[in-house]
Amino acid sequence: xxxxxxxxxxxxxxxxxxxxxxxxxxxxxxxxxxxxxxxxxxxxxxxxxxxxxxxxxxxxxxxxxxxxxxxxxxxxxxxxxxxxxxxxxxxxxxxxxxxxxxxxxxxxxxxxxxxx
Amino acid sequence: xxxxxxxxxxxxxxxxxxxxxxxxxxxxxxxxxxxxxxxxxxxxxxxxxxxxxxxxxxxxxxxxxxxxxxxxxxxxxxxxxxxxxxxxxxxxxxxxxxxxxxxxxxxxxxxxxxx
Numbered sequence: 001x002x003x004x005x006x007x008x009x010x011x012x013x014x015x016x017x018x019x020x021x022x023x024x025x026x027x028x029x030x031x032x033x034x035x036x037x038x039x040x041x042x043x044x045x046x047x048x049x050x051x052x053x054x055x056x057x058x059x060x061x062x063x064x065x066x067x068x069x070x071x072x073x074x075x076x077x078x079x080x081x082x083x084x085x086x087x088x089x090x091x092x093x094x095x096x097x098x099x100x101x102x103x104x105x106x107x108x109x110x111x112x113x114x115x116x
Numbered sequence: 117x118x119x120x121x122x123x124x125x126x127x128x129x130x131x132x133x134x135x136x137x138x139x140x141x142x143x144x145x146x147x148x149x150x151x152x153x154x155x156x157x158x159x160x161x162x163x164x165x166x167x168x169x170x171x172x173x174x175x176x177x178x179x180x181x182x183x184x185x186x187x188x189x190x191x192x193x194x195x196x197x198x199x200x201x202x203x204x205x206x207x208x209x210x211x212x213x214x215x216x217x218x219x220x221x222x223x224x225x226x227x228x229x230x231x
Contacts, residue, residue, distance in 0.1 A: 004158075006158075043225055044224040045207060045222040091158055097217075101164055102164075103149070104149075104151070104220065106159045109158050
């Protein structure tokens with residue numbers, strides 16, 4: 001069975017602070033994909049990143065960075081110099097590569113509030 | 117190239133009525149997934165369909181819920197005799213192919229409120 005745990009239910013920071021959102025996953029598959037999505041107050045799901053299990057290189061995109069560590073089954077997401085517009089719910093998700101189709105398993109989400 | 121479209125965006129139904137949620141996948145996509153997001157929870161898989169076929173409905177409640185993806189037209193998620201517990205956001209995603217390597221693109225969601 002697949003499982004994604006986002007232990008932080010809510011995080012509150014002040015603008016310009018760095019913040020890290022944790023994601024721990026469980027799967028028996030050797031090939032899998034990990035995702036992060038952002039859900040702003042408007043409600044839509046915004047795709048942020050997709051990573052496959054063979055690529056453990058950290059990734060940076062502007063103020064966003066992701067740290068993938070297979071040894072600890074974690075795929076953490078860091079926002080540097082946070083801004084008010086970063087306020088949203090963030091979801092981590094897992095897609096086993098062994099399945100024949102894309103059935104995503106989502107974490108519970110972390111509510112991030114950035115105060116001015 | 118239009119993305120995944122869902123309508124209506126907001127739907128209000130009284131208990132006992134039927135709710136019909138529509139999803140038009142991206143052009144060229146023949147694979148559709150439905151997910152449900154209950155208040156303050158993550159998204160949960162409901163059903164996976166290809167054109168005219170239900171492939172996996174393991175996440176669908178056993179009663180009152182059904183889904184279809186006809187040869188022509190959008191995919192429909194139908195909820196009969198709605199109850200308050202059905203109030204949620206329903207997201208549709210589509211992909212070009214079947215394998216796990218194919219990207220899923222999400223629609224904006226339909227927010228169902230049962231009064």
